[in-house]
Amino acid sequence: MPTRQADPTAETEAADQGARRRHPGLYRVIRRRKNPPLRRSDITVTDEAAVKRAVKAASLGNAMEWFDFGIYSYLAVTIGHVFFPSGSDTVQLLSSFATFAVAFLVRPVGGMVFGPMGDKIGRKKVLALTMIMMAIGTFAIGLIPSYAAIGFWSPVLLILFRLVQGFSTGGEYGGASTFIAEYAPDKRRGYFGSFLEFGTLAGYIGAAGLVTILTTVLDDGSMQSWGWRIPFLVAGPIGLIGLYLRLKLDETPAFQKLDNENIRASDAATAVETTAKGDLAKIFTNHWPSLILCIALVAAYNINDYMLLSYMPTYLTDELHYSETHGLLVLLGVMVFLMLIINQVGRLNDRYGRKPLLMAGMLGFLVLTAPSFLLVKQGSLPAIIAGMLLLGLSLVCLLGTMSAALPALFPTQVRYGSLSVGYNLSTSLFGGTTPLVITGLISLTGSDMMPAYYSMAAALVGVIAVACMKETAQQPLAGSPPAVATDAEAAELCAAQSRTPRF
Numbered sequence: 001m002p003t004r005q006a007d008p009t010a011e012t013e014a015a016d017q018g019a020r021r022r023h024p025g026l027y028r029v030i031r032r033r034k035n036p037p038l039r040r041s042d043i044t045v046t047d048e049a050a051v052k053r054a055v056k057a058a059s060l061g062n063a064m065e066w067f068d069f070g071i072y073s074y075l076a077v078t079i080g081h082v083f084f085p086s087g088s089d090t091v092q093l094l095s096s097f098a099t100f101a102v103a104f105l106v107r108p109v110g111g112m113v114f115g116p117m118g119d120k121i122g123r124k125k126v127l128a129l130t131m132i133m134m135a136i137g138t139f140a141i142g143l144i145p146s147y148a149a150i151g152f153w154s155p156v157l158l159i160l161f162r163l164v165q166g167f168s169t170g171g172e173y174g175g176a177s178t179f180i181a182e183y184a185p186d187k188r189r190g191y192f193g194s195f196l197e198f199g200t201l202a203g204y205i206g207a208a209g210l211v212t213i214l215t216t217v218l219d220d221g222s223m224q225s226w227g228w229r230i231p232f233l234v235a236g237p238i239g240l241i242g243l244y245l246r247l248k249l250d251e252t253p254a255f256q257k258l259d260n261e262n263i264r265a266s267d268a269a270t271a272v273e274t275t276a277k278g279d280l281a282k283i284f285t286n287h288w289p290s291l292i293l294c295i296a297l298v299a300a301y302n303i304n305d306y307m308l309l310s311y312m313p314t315y316l317t318d319e320l321h322y323s324e325t326h327g328l329l330v331l332l333g334v335m336v337f338l339m340l341i342i343n344q345v346g347r348l349n350d351r352y353g354r355k356p357l358l359m360a361g362m363l364g365f366l367v368l369t370a371p372s373f374l375l376v377k378q379g380s381l382p383a384i385i386a387g388m389l390l391l392g393l394s395l396v397c398l399l400g401t402m403s404a405a406l407p408a409l410f411p412t413q414v415r416y417g418s419l420s421v422g423y424n425l426s427t428s429l430f431g432g433t434t435p436l437v438i439t440g441l442i443s444l445t446g447s448d449m450m451p452a453y454y455s456m457a458a459a460l461v462g463v464i465a466v467a468c469m470k471e472t473a474q475q476p477l478a479g480s481p482p483a484v485a486t487d488a489e490a491a492e493l494c495a496a497q498s499r500t501p502r503f
Contacts, residue, residue: 043490044253044483046185054183054252055192057245058176059199061131064238065172066200068138068165070207071231072100073310073435074328077317078228082146083155093318094443095155097436102159103166104432107424110170115420116279118175123182123255123416127175128246133168135239137161142232146224166432174420181407182252182415185485187350187474193404194346200399201339204309205332207231212328254412254480283418290409293469294422297358297406300462301398302431304365304455308391309335311435311451316384319448320377330384334392338399345400353473354405357397358466364394365459373452408472411479430458 072079080092083099110130118126140161147154176196184192210231218227250256283291309331316327349357368390375387410418434454441450476482484490 042481043493044257044481045487045490046183046253046483046485048485050250051183051185051192053245054249055180055195057242057249058127058179059195059202060238060242060245061127061134061172061199062176062196063199063203063206064131064235064242065134065169066203067207067238068134068203068232068235069100069103070204070310071211074207074211074313075228075231076100076314076435078223079158081224082228083144083158085147093314094436094439097439099155099159099162101433101436103162103169104428106163106166107170107428107432108421110167111174111420111424112170112280112417113167114171115174115417116283118171118178118416118420119279119414122251123175123179124246124249124251126171126416127179128243130168130171130175131239131242131246134165134172135235135243137164137168138232138235139239140164142229142235170424171420174416174423177403178407178416178419179252181404181477182254182412182480185483186476188485189408190348190350190354190401190404190473191343191346193407194343194400196403197399198339198342201335201342205335205339208313208328208332208335210234212325212332215325215328253483254477257481279414279417280421283414283421287410287414287418291418291422293465294406294409294419295426296461296465297402297469298423298426299430300362300365300458300465301402302427303434303458304391304395304398306431306434307438307451307455308388308395311438312388314435315438315448315451316376319442320379322384330381330388333385334388337389338392338396342396342400345396346404349401349404350473353471354401354408355466355469355471357401358405358469359463361394361397361401362459362462362466364397365391365455366463368394369452369455369459370449373449377448405469405472408475408477409469412477413479415477415479 076093076096079099080096084092084095114126114130138161141158144157144161145154177193180193180196181189214227214230215223313327313331316322316330345357372387372390375383375390378384406419406423407415409422438451438454441454442448482490482493484493
């Protein structure tokens, strides 16, 4: 019986189809790359141990950032009494939240300074600097004498150190998310990116837990006298640990390759030295569509983030007259639950795409926020927990996805700067002002449903923004070569390119 010869064309086609199924994003890049062809040296094979170290260092910094802002939010009533004496509790609370918002006014300035600096001298150095400044600002707040001790200078010093916090934070999120995104392999960027927001929740949980313990153990007099200082003073040691971890890291592979290319260009006398001002001009003139999209996404995300994680304990205490400890304990339980599932959300957006998860979160806030607040207003513990969980499930879809989606909006050359500018402009205008705006709206209208309406308006903007963005899951970052987890994946990509794709 004659031997049947294998059809080489069919075998090639089958191999191409297999590679396309396993690496859909990277395979599309191969198809687009016609000249020059993709070489093995172009592909970054990530070191999983290095990726995990980078994730740990970036996430700890993010945890510290949100620990610092969380303790201020959860101690807003106490801080109002300590620094803003007044006959009106509402005026004290508004003054406290206004000081909270002040830090966000300088965040865009910090983003415009640290962002382009991170694109120029490297992500690692700038992230170490922002960590130092954040720790100093928070630690110093814990040392400020009260208004009763030094009068006018007490709130002045509080505002000054809040400005230091805000300025340093301007370079934190953009750098941390860029750092993780550039270290992670393309197929797992969502999973590793979700650890950044795992750090966010850890910071909030640490703040809520510490404040809950203090308010349970200490009476009001002790809290206003010295107890409120303890959470701020804890920031010093945390900052030193974070700084140590960040200084041990290498620069990201994507930036190293970009830096080598810039050095070669400079040696060839074809590179022109740029300034931070020039970099900013490039961001606003060449990347404004992505910048606007980033601002819209971050606005919708942060309004709901701050509404749930920062403002809700104050809402439960001041508007619905629950005990302060009661509100913090409920929120603490919700955040622990979100921590347990956030990495699964990262895996889901790697598998199914960033857009479906982001859209689910935005639609969740649009449809479920009003029913959630109605449940919370019922007053029973099961109703409060159910309402908070509905909001939390919507939020975790955004938390677990946004840190992978946002860095992919910009190319490597301007990623840190563009993301820092867009993120902090939006956070300054919408995120940090959320507690102040909601408190003011409730005071103006007398309706305790104003937080729900504000959240729904933000979610509507988010739905439109998500509909306008491109899918980036499993694809290389713009301006960076493909990044894979193993040498076998790199070899497969090169082998797939050597054949003519058939579709």
